[in-house]
Amino acid sequence: EVQLVQSGAEVKKPGESLKISCKGSGYSFTNYWMDWVRQMPGKGLEWMGSIYPGDSVTRYSPSFQGQVTISADKSISTAYLQWSSLKASDIAVYYCARRVAAAGTRWFDPWGPGTLVTVSS
C-alpha cells in the first residue's frame, strides 16, 4: 500500500525555524515528484512546490519561492518542508502528496494526513 506519513503538529514562535517531514512507503520514492500544498484556516488549497527525490530538482510556486525550502533524503524516503523564520501568516495545515504522471497527465495521489503548524508568541 502506498502511504505518506507526515510529522506531527508543531507550535512555534514567530522567527523560529521549522522543518516538517513526509515519509513515503510502498512505492519507489525516487521515481515520483512529491508536492506540498498549504491550507490556511478556513481557506482553500494552494500548491507550494515540489521535489523530484531522484535528483532533488525542485520547483516552487512564485507565491512561495524564497519563503520555504523543499528538500528530500532519498536514503530514508522522506521529503521535507522548512522555514527559516516563521511568521503568524504561516499558520496552516501542510499536506504532502505524491504526484502520479500517466496517460499524458498527472494528479496527486495519495496525500498525507497533513501537519498543522501554529505560530504564536
Next chain:
Amino acid sequence: DIQMTQSPSSLSASVRDRVSITCRASQSISSHLNWYQLKPGKAPKLLIYAASSLQGGVPSRFSGSGSGTDFTLTISSLQPEDFATYYCQQSYGAPFTFGPGTKVDIK
C-alpha cells in the same frame, strides 16, 4: 498562472439527491483536471483524474466530465459520507492551481 473557479461555493442537499459542481479554468487545459474530496482531519482524497477517469476504489456515483475550460463533477445519489468539500485542480502546468472549493452539507 491558470485561475480556477468553482460554483457554487456551497450547497445544501439531501441524501439521494443528484449534485453537480462546476469548475472553470481561465484558459484551455484540455483534460488536465482533477477532483479531490476533503473532510476535516482527514487526508484529501483523489476522486477523478484526467477530467473523467474514476480513481480506483471511488464509488461509481461519482463522475466527471468536460474538457477545455469547463468541467463538472456529479454525484448521482448523495450518500451521508459524501458531505465534504470538493476541489478541482488543473494539472496542465505549474503552478498546479486549485479551485476555491465547494462545500456540500446536509439540507
